[in-house]
Amino acid sequence: MIDLRGKRILFTGRLRSFRRFQAQQLATILGAKPVNGIDKNVDILVVGIISKPYDQLLTTQKLTYARTYGIPKIDELAFISWCQ
Known part of the structure; x- marks a missing residue:
């Protein structure tokens, strides 16, 4: 599994599981930037x-x-997997 802690991440496209601001907030709480x-x-x-x-x-x-x-790319499922 990829570790996003401390990584500068950017979202593109429409997310199915979150609104973008929710994904950004979750990423911040979990240590991404x-x-x-x-x-x-x-x-x-x-x-x-x-x-x-x-x-x-x-x-x-x-x-x-x-x-x-x-720049490496991951899909939404990989992001969700990291969040768990």
């Missing part, structure tokens, strides 16, 4: 559901940046 914008200092990108019209690529600016700079 949620941030609001993507940059090279982000340690982990937590990816929720990405939904777009059928003619658009299923990605976000945050995901594109993370891919470009090699």
Whole structure:
């Protein structure tokens, strides 16, 4: 299991289990450092559901940046697993 304590984490996409602010609060309580914008200092990108019209690529600016700079990504289930 990944350990997010002390890590700068950022959320992208829609989360099924939480509203984003709830996920950020929980992450803070458990020792992570949620941030609001993507940059090279982000340690982990937590990816929720990405939904777009059928003619658009299923990605976000945050995901594109993370891919470009090699920022690790986890899904919502991995985040929930860490929270337990």
